[in-house]
Amino acid sequence: MVPVKATQRETLGGLTLPSKFRALRQQLGQAVTPYLFLVPGLILFAAFILLPMAYSFRISFYDWNIIRPERSEYLELKNYQDIIEWPIFRRAVVNTLAYAAVTVPAQIILGLGLALLLNQKIPGQTFFRTVYYLPVITSWVIVTLLFEYLFNSQAGLINYWLQRAGIIDDPVRWFADEKLAMVPIHLLGIWKGLGWTAVVMLAGLQSIPRVLYEAAAVDGADVWAQFRRITLPLMRPTLVFLLVFLTIGALNVYISGLLLTDGGNPLDRTHFVLTLMYEETFDYFEFGRGAAISYLLTGLVFLISLVQIRLLQREIEY
Amino acid sequence: MKTKAFTLTILLMLFMAFAMPTVQAQDKTTVRYWHTMSDPETAKLEELIATFEAAHPEIDIEATRYAYDDFRQALLTGLAGGDPPDVARLDIVWVPEFADLGALEAMDEVLPDFEERASGFFPGPLATNYWDGHYWGLPLNTNTQVLLYNKAQFEEAGLEPPTTVTDFAEAACTLSSGEERYGYALGGTYFWAPAPLFYAQGGSITDEEVTTADGYLNSDASVAAFQTLVDMYKAGCISPNLLGGGIGTASGHADGLYSMIIDGPWMVDIYANDYPDFEVNFAPIPAGPDGTTSSVVGGENVVLFADAAEKDAALAWIDFLLSEEYQLGMAEVGVIPTLSSLAGNEALPEYFGVFMEQLETAQARTPSPHWSEIDNIINNAFQYMLRDEKSVQQALDDAVAEINALLSR
Numbered sequence: 115m116v117p118v119k120a121t122q123r124e125t126l127g128g129l130t131l132p133s134k135f136r137a138l139r140q141q142l143g144q145a146v147t148p149y150l151f152l153v154p155g156l157i158l159f160a161a162f163i164l165l166p167m168a169y170s171f172r173i174s175f176y177d178w179n180i181i182r183p184e185r186s187e188y189l190e191l192k193n194y195q196d197i198i199e200w201p202i203f204r205r206a207v208v209n210t211l212a213y214a215a216v217t218v219p220a221q222i223i224l225g226l227g228l229a230l231l232l233n234q235k236i237p238g239q240t241f242f243r244t245v246y247y248l249p250v251i252t253s254w255v256i257v258t259l260l261f262e263y264l265f266n267s268q269a270g271l272i273n274y275w276l277q278r279a280g281i282i283d284d285p286v287r288w289f290a291d292e293k294l295a296m297v298p299i300h301l302l303g304i305w306k307g308l309g310w311t312a313v314v315m316l317a318g319l320q321s322i323p324r325v326l327y328e329a330a331a332v333d334g335a336d337v338w339a340q341f342r343r344i345t346l347p348l349m350r351p352t353l354v355f356l357l358v359f360l361t362i363g364a365l366n367v368y369i370s371g372l373l374l375t376d377g378g379n380p381l382d383r384t385h386f387v388l389t390l391m392y393e394e395t396f397d398y399f400e401f402g403r404g405a406a407i408s409y410l411l412t413g414l415v416f417l418i419s420l421v422q423i424r425l426l427q428r429e430i431e432y
Numbered sequence: 433m434k435t436k437a438f439t440l441t442i443l444l445m446l447f448m449a450f451a452m453p454t455v456q457a458q459d460k461t462t463v464r465y466w467h468t469m470s471d472p473e474t475a476k477l478e479e480l481i482a483t484f485e486a487a488h489p490e491i492d493i494e495a496t497r498y499a500y501d502d503f504r505q506a507l508l509t510g511l512a513g514g515d516p517p518d519v520a521r522l523d524i525v526w527v528p529e530f531a532d533l534g535a536l537e538a539m540d541e542v543l544p545d546f547e548e549r550a551s552g553f554f555p556g557p558l559a560t561n562y563w564d565g566h567y568w569g570l571p572l573n574t575n576t577q578v579l580l581y582n583k584a585q586f587e588e589a590g591l592e593p594p595t596t597v598t599d600f601a602e603a604a605c606t607l608s609s610g611e612e613r614y615g616y617a618l619g620g621t622y623f624w625a626p627a628p629l630f631y632a633q634g635g636s637i638t639d640e641e642v643t644t645a646d647g648y649l650n651s652d653a654s655v656a657a658f659q660t661l662v663d664m665y666k667a668g669c670i671s672p673n674l675l676g677g678g679i680g681t682a683s684g685h686a687d688g689l690y691s692m693i694i695d696g697p698w699m700v701d702i703y704a705n706d707y708p709d710f711e712v713n714f715a716p717i718p719a720g721p722d723g724t725t726s727s728v729v730g731g732e733n734v735v736l737f738a739d740a741a742e743k744d745a746a747l748a749w750i751d752f753l754l755s756e757e758y759q760l761g762m763a764e765v766g767v768i769p770t771l772s773s774l775a776g777n778e779a780l781p782e783y784f785g786v787f788m789e790q791l792e793t794a795q796a797r798t799p800s801p802h803w804s805e806i807d808n809i810i811n812n813a814f815q816y817m818l819r820d821e822k823s824v825q826q827a828l829d830d831a832v833a834e835i836n837a838l839l840s841r
Contacts, residue, residue: 181511182534268611268671268678285611289677376620379676381815382808396505397804399529 174405186402193406202378203407206385207414212296213386214364217303221360222353224304225311232312233319243316247309254369257306262374265289265298292383295375299384302370307363311356318352319345354426358419365415368392387411461745462492466507467521467732468500472701472765480761484752491745511535511739518740519749521572521732524560524796525803530735531568532801537736538566542747549754556729557770560796569733571770572753573762575696576727576794577628578786579715582691585613593715597633600692600718601660605669607691614671616664617690619681621674621814623797623807626661627728628694633657633720637798637806638839645835649810650828657720658824662817675818686710696730697787701766714786727794731770802838809834 174194177187197203232243249257264271267287276282288294322345330340368388371377375384377393385393387407395404469477474497481493496517498506504526510516511533522530530536539561540546550558550567557571579600581593585607594600604615618625634653638645648654664670671690673679682699684690686707694717703710719725734753740746752758759769763780768787774780775788798806813831816822822830 179533180508185534262677266677266679268673270677287672287675287677290672290675295676376676379815380819381812396508398802399508399533 170405171409173401174409176402178401178405180399180401189402193402194410197403197406197410202382202385203387203390205383206387206390209296209384210365210367210386213300213303213367214361216300217307217364218357218360220300220304221307221311222356224308225315225356226349228308228312229315229319232316243313246312249306250309252306254306255373258302258370258373261298261302261370289375290380292380295380295384299367299370299374302374303364303367307360311360314356315349315352318349322348350426354423357426358422361418361422362415365411365418387414460490460492461742462494463519463742463745463749464517465493465495465519465521465749466498466503466510466517467495468498468503468523469521470698470701470765473762473767476762476765480752480758483757484749488745488748491748493749507535511737514739516737516739518737518742518746519753520735520737522569522735524557524571524729524731524733525799525807527561527569527733527735528563528799528803529801531563531566535737535739536568537738537740537743538568539570539736540567542736542743552772553770554772554775554791556791556794556796557731557733560729560731560799561733563799563801569735570750570754572732572734573759573767574729574731574770574791575698575768576729576787576790577624577694577696577717578727578790579717580685580693580695580699581713581715582685582688583711583713585688585691593713594718595716596723597629597660597718597720600629601664601669604664604692605667608669610668613688614684614690615669616692617671617681617684618661618674618694620676621811621818623810624728624730625674625694626658626814627797628717628726628794629661630654630657631726631728631795632717632724633660634722637810638800638835642798642800643839645832645839648832649835650825650832653720655824655828658814658817658828661814662824665818666820675815682706697766697768697784700781700783712783714783716786716790725790725793727790729791729794729796731768800839802841805838806835809838 175189175191176193177189179185228246232239232246236242263269265273265288267273267285267290270285270288272288273282273285277285286294288298326344326348327340330344335343366388367386371384371386371389372392375389377389377397378385388411391404391407391411394400394407467474467477477495481495485491485493500523503523507516507520507530516535527536531538540550543549546567549570553571554574557574558567561567561569561571579593586593586603589603589606591603591606594603600616607613607615623630633656635657636648636651636654638648661670665672665674671678671684673681673684679687679689681690681693681695682702683706685693686703700712703712717725717727734750736743736746736750754771756771756774759767759771759774760777760779763769763774763784766781768784768791769780780788797803800806809831813822813827816827816830817824
């Protein structure tokens with residue numbers, strides 16, 4: 115028993131053969147163990163994310179028959195070419211980018227304002243934080259139907275108020291016009307995402323050390339100067355995170371568009387990339403074209419996120 | 433010794449547990465049937481399944497209900513995943529596209545007595561199963577749209593229900609009053625909505641072989657048919673809700689906002705549940721310039737899937753679905769039968785009369801695996817006209833070019 119214990123205690127300097135082997139095994143074990151723990155997750159990731167992605171990448175080069183795959187016709191890049199040249203797709207891309215350009219800055223600016231308010235020491239703080247977070251946890255479908263009612267041209271509350279206030283004479287037909295239809299869709303996107311943005315901002319605000327504000331106050335900085343010189347620079351990582359995340363979310367706008375415009379009405383002019391992808395795939399059974407659209411969207415999201423991160427991500431210094 | 437007996441008991445129990453159900457399962461064949469029926473229809477179906485299973489103790493019917501809007505996706509998922517139903521009730525316009533995908537069994541190939549059987553159905557609904565040289569299903573139930581008019585408003589204005597399209601347009605304009613009331617309302621611009629008036633005025637989409645839309649969708653009769661609706665809309669006699677985001681036709685008609693709508697037999701049940709005090713009045717679709725009425729055929733067909741595991745049991749179930757017993761049972765909940773032998777049967781509800789009569793002239797929509805796309809093209813053409821972005825002729829000429837590109841694919 116004693117010699118065994120002695121070898122175990124030996125340092126790397128003077129190893130005997132069996133203990134050398136043991137150390138090697140230990141090193142190997144240290145290298146392999148973390149991956150063993152990752153295996154279950156990796157298997158799930160491969161089975162439900164990677165494999166379907168690879169499969170749909172393959173589909174995007176075919177006129178794919180989902181039920182009898184052997185009848186599918188290989189089209190090379192035709193799906194991609196057709197879709198890039200397709201006016202309805204181009205319009206959908208413009209609509210999607212416009213949605214991101216409107217809703218992301220609006221959520222960030224309003225979210226920051228809301229977070230600053232919620233960060234104040236006021237009575238009922240928890241209550242307000244909960245109230246502003248409520249839209250986030252409600253179902254997209256339900257709030258979309260609510261907006262559909264609010265903006266109904268004949269029986270909607272919005273038209274009623276606008277008419278009562280004397281702003282409009284005749285009811286506005288929100289969903290009959292491709293530009294007006296975007297108003298409820300954009301408003302819904304902002305309203306629904308605001309609570310989440312504000313909560314993330316609030317976490318960012320609370321991570322800023324109080325001493326910085328105290329020191330600035332001593333130096334005679336007013337509230338605006340404190341906001342510009344302390345809050346904004348230190349919130350930078352939070353803001354970049356939100357910008358990238360909200361942009362990805364906005365480029366994936368789907369449920370509100372599908373339900374409010376019935377998938378592109380009027381005249382396929384209100385499509386977003388995902389509503390068009392859904393229509394091609396599940397309404398017209400054009401799985402190849404649908405897969406090609408989803409890969410084009412993936413490319414777009416990847417590119418935009420890359421540019422955002424490259425341009426905005428910098429080290430912060432206290 | 434004791435442990436040995438214990439082990440043996442456990443083994444025996446395990447054996448029985450695994451062996452028993454297998455024996456039972458071999459006794460019974462399960463037929464999986466998918467449908468999109470309403471609540472009262474599903475309740476009736478359960479009763480009829482019990483009747484069928486009593487007569488066929490060896491068959492077990494496993495019926496699954498889906499929402500209409502999710503049904504095609506659910507079927508695709510089942511088919512692509514190798515877990516399809518054996519039998520399904522499909523909207524008539526979906527049959528060609530599932531046949532084109534290779535999902536269905538041709539009825540004229542699996543049924544030895546197909547010819548004899550086919551002659552027992554109304555020809556309109558039967559025709560909706562025909563595509564590419566074969567019948568891919570059999571007509572399970574049928575329907576069509578007729579005119580619903582607000583009797584009180586007609587009497588107040590001293591009008592009779594219109595019998596010609598000219599009278600119809602006049603009545604609609606007489607009954608309209610700004611935003612307070614519209615003489616006529618359509619549910620939207622999708623083809624099903626204008627189809628009855630379109631067909632009644634001699635409109636058509638393609639030739640019979642579905643090879644071209646040129647000379648059909650842009651023919652003088654088709655242009656005139658859409659022109660009637662566009663003129664009515666511009667004169668304020670049709671509600672703007674058809675362009676989206678307004679009050680629905682069913683509730684608008686019951687509330688007196690829309691004097692006339694065009695809809696199907698299910699409205700009787702809808703009004704009985706949602707507006708019990710509302711009096712529903714039906715009339716045939718007004719006749720076009722050549723004096724004939726028409727409408728659009730709706731309904732469902734029963735299909736057998738090519739991958740069905742138990743074809744014999746599935747065919748026995750299909751037999752039952754197409755029997756007088758089943759069809760009369762479903763008629764009790766407002767489902768119109770497809771068997772011509774049931775025409776005039778006293779057991780059918782009285783309001784079926786106007787629908788059965790309308791079905792004699794009603795036309796089926798173009799059978800094509802691309803129907804959903806064709807429908808969207810016509811929908812957009814109708815929008816262009818109503819929004820004054822294109823003339824009726826121009827909109828239909830453009831639609832013809834798009835449809836022909838699809839048909840030649």
